[in-house]
Amino acid sequence: MTALALLPLGGCAALKLGVVNHAGPVAAGQWHLYLIVGAVLVFVAGPVLLLVPIVAWHYRLANKDSAFSPKWNFSWSLEGLIWIPPTGIVIGLGILLWHYTHRLDPYRPIASAQAPLEVQAVALDWKWLFLYPDQHIATVNELDIPVGRPVHIRLTSGTVMQSLLIPQLAGQIYAMAGMTSQLNLEASRAGVFRGENAQFNGQGFQAEKFDVIARTPAAFATWVGRVQASNHPLDAAATATIFRRSVLPHPVAFSAAPDDLFRRVLARSQESRR
Amino acid sequence: MTQGLWPALLGRFDWQALPFVRAWETPTVSEIIGAGAASIVIVGAIGLMALLTYLHAWRYLWKEWLTSLDHKRIGIMYVVLAFVMLSRALVEAVLMRMQQASAIDAPGFVEPDHFAQLFSTHGSIMIFFMAMPFLTGVINYVTPLQIGARDVAFPLLNSISLWLTGGAAGLMMVSLVIGRFSTGGWSGYPPYTELAFSPDVGPDYWIWAVTLGSVASTLTGLNFATTIYKMRCPGMTLMRMPLFVWTALCTSILMIFAMPPLTVATALLALDRYLGAHFFTNDLGGNMMMYANLFWLFGHPEVYILILPAFGVYSEVVSTFSSKELYGYTSLVLATMAIAVLSFTVWVHHFFTMGQNANLNAVFGIATMTIGVPTGVKIYDWIWTMFRGEVRFTVPMLYSLAFMMTFVLGGFTGILLAFPPLDYLVHNTLFLVAHFHNMLIPGTLYGMLAAYHYWFPKAFGFRLNERWGRISFGCWVVGFYTAFMPLYVLGASGAARRTQAFYEPAFRPWLYVAGVGALILLGALASLFVQLWISIRDRDANRVFAGDPWDGRGLEWSVSAPPPEFNYAVLPQVAARDPFFDGKRAGDPYAAPATYEDIEVPRNSMTGPVIGIVGAALAFALVWHIWWLAILCALGIVAAVIARSFARDVHRTVTAAEVARIDRHWRAAVAEAKPIPRHIETTSANRGLAEVPA
Numbered sequence: 001m002t003a004l005a006l007l008p009l010g011g012c013a014a015l016k017l018g019v020v021n022h023a024g025p026v027a028a029g030q031w032h033l034y035l036i037v038g039a040v041l042v043f044v045a046g047p048v049l050l051l052v053p054i055v056a057w058h059y060r061l062a063n064k065d066s067a068f069s070p071k072w073n074f075s076w077s078l079e080g081l082i083w084i085p086p087t088g089i090v091i092g093l094g095i096l097l098w099h100y101t102h103r104l105d106p107y108r109p110i111a112s113a114q115a116p117l118e119v120q121a122v123a124l125d126w127k128w129l130f131l132y133p134d135q136h137i138a139t140v141n142e143l144d145i146p147v148g149r150p151v152h153i154r155l156t157s158g159t160v161m162q163s164l165l166i167p168q169l170a171g172q173i174y175a176m177a178g179m180t181s182q183l184n185l186e187a188s189r190a191g192v193f194r195g196e197n198a199q200f201n202g203q204g205f206q207a208e209k210f211d212v213i214a215r216t217p218a219a220f221a222t223w224v225g226r227v228q229a230s231n232h233p234l235d236a237a238a239t240a241t242i243f244r245r246s247v248l249p250h251p252v253a254f255s256a257a258p259d260d261l262f263r264r265v266l267a268r269s270q271e272s273r274r
Numbered sequence: 275m276t277q278g279l280w281p282a283l284l285g286r287f288d289w290q291a292l293p294f295v296r297a298w299e300t301p302t303v304s305e306i307i308g309a310g311a312a313s314i315v316i317v318g319a320i321g322l323m324a325l326l327t328y329l330h331a332w333r334y335l336w337k338e339w340l341t342s343l344d345h346k347r348i349g350i351m352y353v354v355l356a357f358v359m360l361s362r363a364l365v366e367a368v369l370m371r372m373q374q375a376s377a378i379d380a381p382g383f384v385e386p387d388h389f390a391q392l393f394s395t396h397g398s399i400m401i402f403f404m405a406m407p408f409l410t411g412v413i414n415y416v417t418p419l420q421i422g423a424r425d426v427a428f429p430l431l432n433s434i435s436l437w438l439t440g441g442a443a444g445l446m447m448v449s450l451v452i453g454r455f456s457t458g459g460w461s462g463y464p465p466y467t468e469l470a471f472s473p474d475v476g477p478d479y480w481i482w483a484v485t486l487g488s489v490a491s492t493l494t495g496l497n498f499a500t501t502i503y504k505m506r507c508p509g510m511t512l513m514r515m516p517l518f519v520w521t522a523l524c525t526s527i528l529m530i531f532a533m534p535p536l537t538v539a540t541a542l543l544a545l546d547r548y549l550g551a552h553f554f555t556n557d558l559g560g561n562m563m564m565y566a567n568l569f570w571l572f573g574h575p576e577v578y579i580l581i582l583p584a585f586g587v588y589s590e591v592v593s594t595f596s597s598k599e600l601y602g603y604t605s606l607v608l609a610t611m612a613i614a615v616l617s618f619t620v621w622v623h624h625f626f627t628m629g630q631n632a633n634l635n636a637v638f639g640i641a642t643m644t645i646g647v648p649t650g651v652k653i654y655d656w657i658w659t660m661f662r663g664e665v666r667f668t669v670p671m672l673y674s675l676a677f678m679m680t681f682v683l684g685g686f687t688g689i690l691l692a693f694p695p696l697d698y699l700v701h702n703t704l705f706l707v708a709h710f711h712n713m714l715i716p717g718t719l720y721g722m723l724a725a726y727h728y729w730f731p732k733a734f735g736f737r738l739n740e741r742w743g744r745i746s747f748g749c750w751v752v753g754f755y756t757a758f759m760p761l762y763v764l765g766a767s768g769a770a771r772r773t774q775a776f777y778e779p780a781f782r783p784w785l786y787v788a789g790v791g792a793l794i795l796l797g798a799l800a801s802l803f804v805q806l807w808i809s810i811r812d813r814d815a816n817r818v819f820a821g822d823p824w825d826g827r828g829l830e831w832s833v834s835a836p837p838p839e840f841n842y843a844v845l846p847q848v849a850a851r852d853p854f855f856d857g858k859r860a861g862d863p864y865a866a867p868a869t870y871e872d873i874e875v876p877r878n879s880m881t882g883p884v885i886g887i888v889g890a891a892l893a894f895a896l897v898w899h900i901w902w903l904a905i906l907c908a909l910g911i912v913a914a915v916i917a918r919s920f921a922r923d924v925h926r927t928v929t930a931a932e933v934a935r936i937d938r939h940w941r942a943a944v945a946e947a948k949p950i951p952r953h954i955e956t957t958s959a960n961r962g963l964a965e966v967p968a
Contacts, residue, residue, distance in 0.1 A: 013780035018767035019699050030695050041686045048682045051657050056675055061664045061953055069662045073599040082654040086647045094640040097693050101636040104695035160466040161562055163702055167768035171698020174628050177556040181629040198702035200459060200772040201466060203386050269556050
């Protein structure tokens with residue numbers, strides 16, 4: 001009972017974690033599209049939801065006042081009504097779909113005056129390793145980004161296939177071993193957003209979550225400086241630890257990361273491809 | 275380690291594979307649940323055997339049912355299998371819901387590994403061993419009767435299909451008792467299911483169960499496509515066939531073309547796991563994207579295999595219980611065919627997030643939306659069928675109405691998901707889970723339950739209890755909404771599917787409501803069993819031997835309930851759609867034939883059970899690497915096929931005198947029965963003879 005009473009409150013709280021509470025241009029575009037398509041579909045589903053109960057009840061056996069024509073089985077005008085408008089709606093939605101699929105393509109760079117921040121994401125069991133090639137630092141289970149600047153993530157996997165999802169910023173894309181996929185996103189306000197792997201990958205799957213921390217550009221620069229000065233390099237030993245299957249209790253940051261780590265993870269599968 | 279007698283005899287087996295041993299060593303709730311499930315399987319099997327022995331029913335069961343090639347009995351056995359597997363998979367679903375409701379910032383009571391097995395078996399069973407057997411059983415029972423045939427084109431193949439399905443389902447049950455099941459989900463994506471990440475027996479169980487099931491379905495498809503093309507009675511042109519037969523035909527065609535990709539996918543995965551091939555591995559040139567394409571090349575048509583027969587059932591039910599011709603027969607046929615063809619053009623929408631370019635995603639997104647048009651047309655056709663009819667709210671009709679109202683919501687979210695940019699956000703979340711349950715429960719399951727209530731009197735000669743039917747219906751509908759609408763919200767909030775625990779307190783109320791919904795659904799299944807029990811108890815008050823309890827329209831209602839083994843004493847002649855309904859109004863549909871002839875029916879055969887059981891044993895041997903048994907079973911199957919090829923005496927003749935006796939007995943019962951009007955059809959007055967309004 002209490003749960004039911006709390007439902008409206010709880011519902012809002014839950015949806016705040018998702019695209020409804022979008023925090024960047026990509027997710028905002030997606031939410032906008034949800035509203036458009038949803039509005040159109042109300043007119044598609046509405047007639048059925050109204051007609052089914054009305055027709056069934058009006059023509060019930062007990063109702064002696066309703067017409068009965070057991071042989072009536074076709075009408076060209078009705079036929080036109082159920083084929084043509086839906087086809088028209090699908091054509092319209094198709095045009096919309098084409099446009100938005102290109103506009104919100106995860107590989108499409110976000111138009112901006114600033115060059116994007118390059119991030120390399122490596123999916124591991126059961127954690128995400130984020131490498132910042134230009135800053136030469138790395139984080140595990142925490143993605144730090146500056147507000148207002150596009151972020152360009154290249155993803156691969158050091159293990160099974162995984163899927164990177166940050167509902168408030170952008171949709172998901174798979175990370176697969178030996179291949180790179182890409183994701184472009186941008187945060188338009190500062191905050192902490194939930195990120196996760198959405199593709200089941202074993203024992204620690206439910207714990208494979210990370211925070212995306214969006215800071216003002218100045219605060220981001222400060223953070224980078226702090227990490228670089230922390231004297232905690234991602235050396236061979238640390239790398240081995242990170243690549244081992246485990247759930248980490250809390251996020252980690254590394255002051256120095258080898259420039260070729262991403263390439264090496266990729267090559268582990270590609271070497272053997274040739 | 276590989277030296278010695280035990281490994282040679284028992285392959286990979288060790289005591290740790292038994293859940294009782296595991297529960298004894300680490301008595302956690304999770305392990306005890308596993309041991310409990312295994313106990314239920316063992317106790318159930320032993321109890322059933324003891325009961326059969328006590329009733330001296332072994333001989334009867336073997337002679338009359340297990341070796342039968344009669345399509346009606348095979349159909350019934352399929353449906354029984356579906357109900358058994360439905361019970362298990364629904365209990366698993368409830369366990370998962372309870373775990374998620376109790377695991378918000380807490381460990382819950384089911385371990386992650388155990389939870390992963392639960393969602394993998396739940397999905398695999400519900401698709402391959404609940405929905406498929408259910409619809410195959412209904413098609414088996416109804417199709418030959420509706421087209422005026424005495425049996426299917428290949429009766430023995432039919433039995434083999436049944437037993438391969440049964441053997442595969444048995445393998446799923448064995449996995450509860452010995453070893454573990456796969457944790458890779460019902461789709462078994464590599465590389466997770468490869469040796470490098472899942473070295474245990476789990477994925478092997480999944481591979482061989484699914485492979486047996488997919489081979490069985492391919493054979494079923496061949497069998498029924500041939501039956502429908504070749505075995506129709508005189509005058510039964512394609513455009514006079516009942517809509518259910520059309521959907522059975524489309525489903526059969528889909529089975530023929532969609533099942534092989536699955537068989538190939540699982541076979542290649544097996545090659546990876548058994549012979550060190552590298553089709554889908556991370557290294558040495560493997561690529562899991564090939565698997566995703568192969569799997570969904572099967573997987574998408576599969577969901578239409580599941581839904582089309584249900585559409586056929588709704589067409590029959592709505593028309594019958596509106597006392598009215600089906601509106602727009604031709605457009606329904608066209609829509610069915612359009613859906614069948616389009617189902618092969620949309621598979622990429624299952625992995626929009628794999629990184630194809632926008633053009634490709636957009637093309638497949640638009641193709642996906644296109645399927646919405648013929649589907650919408652069908653719904654409207656059923657509405658216009660009720661229009662100017664006389665609608666009776668019997669249980670099958672209630673399911674049909676609930677389906678129309680609920681399926682539209684699933685279609686709504688389906689179109690949302692067809693937009694790649696929207697799919698990016700909710701793919702792999704509970705939103706997707708809610709969507710496909712929203713299609714499969716009101717679509718397939720309600721359709722099959724409607725079929726069960728609608729044709730049960732035909733199959734067993736008495737009606738099911740109406741009151742408990744309504745209680746069960748209410749639970750299925752209310753339970754569905756309570757269990758799955760919250761999942762839409764959770765998914766839109768970014769809750770991943772297949773998650774054993776949550777860390778967001780905000781999810782709590784929704785997970786609680788979904789948990790309650792799961793319990794209501796369990797109540798729905800329980801009421802179905804109560805209904806069956808009560809119906810059997812009161813069967814004498816509800817007999818409909820005359821065979822036409824609903825004022826039916828097709829040929830299947832023109833014979834006794836249950837029908838004789840040969841279906842028709844004299845093959846019917848058809849001149850229009852709805853031949854029986856019109857015949858009742860045009861004259862005497864029960865006029866006795868002048869002469870009777872000998873009828874040949876297929877003799878029982880043990881080939882089906884042998885191939886099914888030995889096939890399951892072969893699969894078991896492969897799972898556990900018991901090579902001697904595998905070789906023996908493979909040879910056994912070949913031997914069974916060869917032995918059958920020497921059998922010449924495969925028909926039994928029912929003499930004309932016997933046919934006449936059976937037929938006249940039924941006609942006498944019809945002559946004695948009192949025709950009843952429609953408003954008392956759900957009462958005991960209904961003896962299976964319909965009053966024809968003047």
